[in-house]
Amino acid sequence: MSAPQPTVRRVLLASRNAKKLAELRRVVDAAGIVGLDVVGLDAVPKYPEEPETGATFEENALIKARAGARATGLPCLADDSGLSVDALNGMPGVLSARWSGRHGDDAANNDLLLSQIADVPDERRGAAFVSACALVKPDGSETVVRGQWRGIILREALGANGFGYDPLFIPDDAAAAGRTSAELSAQEKDSLSHRGKALAQLVPALAALAASD
Template structure:
């Protein structure tokens, strides 16, 4: 079993990664740890201007502190009518401390006069994998949707109750977890990262070379 630390305290994210890993064929022998397993790491800096900057910043801090491969995601909601906000500030959109309910309320208030056809948005996820030897790798995923006029559904977390997918006529929070884990921005990024992990952590054995006769 290969240990990789997810640079997060959010157990919802950890469960999503675990579910996506179990769905791989063939299965990858990865055990996902979280910052809850490393209480000595109290706070991670994420002061970058982009999702990529923040993801790498978090992953490198954890990899250096623990000497174990670390993965971090920086995800956020990008709303066209708000010029890309909340973007990298998605988790703290309504200020400190982080609060999903207040974030959603602020988003709805800012969009209350915006018609449905102009409420296009997308979830973006950038994954960064930092290795103890200094190597770093990235994968990105995007999921397009629309901001609903009210929250719907009890599943997921964050902005999921407001993120409506017209193709399914449901919000992220209304979708079964197994479907969300196939179509989400995080799932898209993780599929690309799984490919990298297979190459990096579980390379194919060298082919047997026939000697020259």
């Protein structure tokens, strides 16, 4: 008689971003969590996605996670993240992905940011990547965490990895050795980044989910 197969629980990441999906899967694997099948929006029936109208990263993450859990009946994890630039009083913030007016146009967003802080001296070009991650279960329970990654904004883009503002951002971390976020390997970025820090805080909740009946 064959041994019973372990239960595998699906967890939805409310995103179609393949890099975010791969990042979450790496975090789950690195934590030794077994029994979770992390899938993205392309793996579930399409449902109406609510507009991200929140004033904070946390509010937007919850909007996406609640909608995903409600529509699919699966535990749903959502991230809302962006760049907070000191010289712009925390902007682009929640508008990071559409800062230039076109959602997800990384080149246009980067060009606009550089033009806006062109006259800011190097010592005042501090910034932080911020990520809020929300995990919402079908029973309505919610966990929200936040991660932050400090650094400075360059005057020109460097590196081909990552996405968004990565080529402009040099982390303060000594481990980055003066490289931009777009010059780090995926594993290096996982251990240092805002999203990596936020996801690491969700490991206990994800492990409990995997172990639940």
